Amino acid sequence: MAWFLVLAAGLFEVAMALSLKASKGLSVLWPSLSFLFFAVASFGLLSLxxxxxDVATAYAVWVGIGAVGTAAAGMLVFHDAASPLKIAALACIVVGVVGLNLAGGGH
Incomplete structure (x- = not known):
């Protein structure tokens, strides 16, 4: 159950980052409000x-989901630049997070 919470928190982190981009510096109301909602949800689920x-592993998984998910969504939604090197770097993050998880981080 705890890993499901980390996964959900990571996905909310992706939504938070995309909302922040859409808010144009917190100057557009609805994306700004969705940013606040997703931020509270993400941190709340992570805290649960x-x-x-273990904080080190759970935080690394949360950050990894957020970083890789946000980068991928940025490429798809906002047409951010994608290159083989960028994709390889994101794959390294995934490998690192999986390695941390396999090394043991849950009780």
């Missing part, structure tokens, strides 16, 4: 997960 998981 940390009751059962």
């Amino acid at each position: 997960a940390l009751k059962r998981l």
Whole structure:
């Protein structure tokens, strides 16, 4: 259950970042409000997960989901530049997060 919370928190982090981009510096009302909602949801779910998981691993997984998810969504939604090197770097993040998780981080 705790890992599901981390996954959901990471997905909310992606939504938070996309909302922040759409808010144009918090100057557009609805994306700004959705940014606040997703931020509270993401941190709230992460804090619940940390009751059962090691902070280092859970935080790394959360950040990894957010970083890779946001980069991928930016490429798809906002047409951010994509290159083989950028995709390889994102794959390295995924490998690192999986490695941390396999090394043991849950109770």
